[in-house]
Amino acid sequence: xxxxxxxxxxxxxxxxxxxxxxxxxxxxxxxxxxxxxxxxxxxxxxxxxxxxxxxxxxxxxxxxxxxxxxxxxxxxxxxxxxxxxxxxxxxxxxxxxxxxxxxxxxxxxxxxxx
Amino acid sequence: xxxxxxxxxxxxxxxxxxxxxxxxxxxxxxxxxxxxxxxxxxxxxxxxxxxxxxxxxxxxxxxxxxxxxxxxxxxxxxxxxxxxxxxxxxxxxxxxxxxxxxxxxxxxxxxx
Numbered sequence: 001x002x003x004x005x006x007x008x009x010x011x012x013x014x015x016x017x018x019x020x021x022x023x024x025x026x027x028x029x030x031x032x033x034x035x036x037x038x039x040x041x042x043x044x045x046x047x048x049x050x051x052x053x054x055x056x057x058x059x060x061x062x063x064x065x066x067x068x069x070x071x072x073x074x075x076x077x078x079x080x081x082x083x084x085x086x087x088x089x090x091x092x093x094x095x096x097x098x099x100x101x102x103x104x105x106x107x108x109x110x111x112x113x114x
Numbered sequence: 115x116x117x118x119x120x121x122x123x124x125x126x127x128x129x130x131x132x133x134x135x136x137x138x139x140x141x142x143x144x145x146x147x148x149x150x151x152x153x154x155x156x157x158x159x160x161x162x163x164x165x166x167x168x169x170x171x172x173x174x175x176x177x178x179x180x181x182x183x184x185x186x187x188x189x190x191x192x193x194x195x196x197x198x199x200x201x202x203x204x205x206x207x208x209x210x211x212x213x214x215x216x217x218x219x220x221x222x223x224x225x226x
Contacts, residue, residue: 033213040123042204042218043158050211058213090157094214102148103206103214105157 002026006091006106013081013113021076021109023091030096032074033103034058034066036087043090049074051096081113116141118207118217126223127195135190135220137205147188148206148214149179158204164188175199195224 004025013019025032030051035043035058045058047066055066063085065077074093078085089109095101117140127133139145149161162173169181179190188205205217 031213035216040218042120043216045213045215048213056213092158092214102160102163104160105150107157 004091004093004104004106006089006109008109009107011109011111013078013111015082015113017081018077018079019081019111020078021089021091021111022073023075023106024073025091025093025104026072027093027104028071029093029104030071031094031103032068033092033094034064034074034076035090035092036060037090037108038087046076046089081111083113085111086113087111116145116207116209116212116215118205118215120203120205120217120220122220123218124221124223126225129197129224129226130194133192133195133199133222133224135203135205135222137188137190137217138186139188139205139207140186141207141209143209145186145188146208146210147179147181148208149173149177149188149190150204150206150216152202152204152219154201161190161203195222197224197226200224 007022032049034046044060049055049068052071091106092103094103119138147164150158164171164181172178204219208214
């Protein structure tokens with residue numbers, strides 16, 4: 001039972017480098033999310049995809065782009081990494097927004113930008 | 115815009131005592147409310163949810179939560195705390211057609 005799979009689990013980048021965080025879910029969920037977790041800040045929404053082909057900005061979208069490649073996959077790209085993007089990133093998925101089901105989370109990606 | 119507040123950064127309780135972790139919310143319509151738990155270096159695990167119906171919701175590991183519409187609250191409770199309940203707890207809110215928004219989290223520490 002894979003659920004939500006994120007890769008990589010750890011990454012160190014130099015300032016200005018780019019990278020893509022991958023996320024895939026096997027629960028046939030329509031909605032997918034990217035959050036970042038920082039101490040004392042909780043989980044803040046970066047981007048949200050209600051369904052395949054749609055994406056919406058969350059609370060902290062600056063410096064990030066997303067691609068909903070298909071129903072299963074939702075990637076997060078940092079075009080030019082900055083130290084302020086050092087964080088733990090979580091991908092999540094849930095049933096169609098109207099069903100209001102709970103979200104399932106991946107194990108997270110710990111990103112350090114030096 | 116919807117928002118969630120968890121007024122306590124940390125809650126300390128002795129093992130065997132009841133615990134309460136507080137959550138208040140703000141939405142323009144009917145709320146869908148959730149509690150999640152996070153253990154160190156792990157992802158978030160779903161505990162329970164309120165969608166509609168009975169105001170007292172029961173979830174995993176003996177936890178329950180009470181929805182109070184007039185006070186816009188959804189407090190997490192457990193009658194008898196365990197040391198293994200020590201973790202970071204998040205309250206979250208969602209409206210139909212929108213994303214899940216989280217509070218800042220409350221660290222629960224249960225002492226033996």
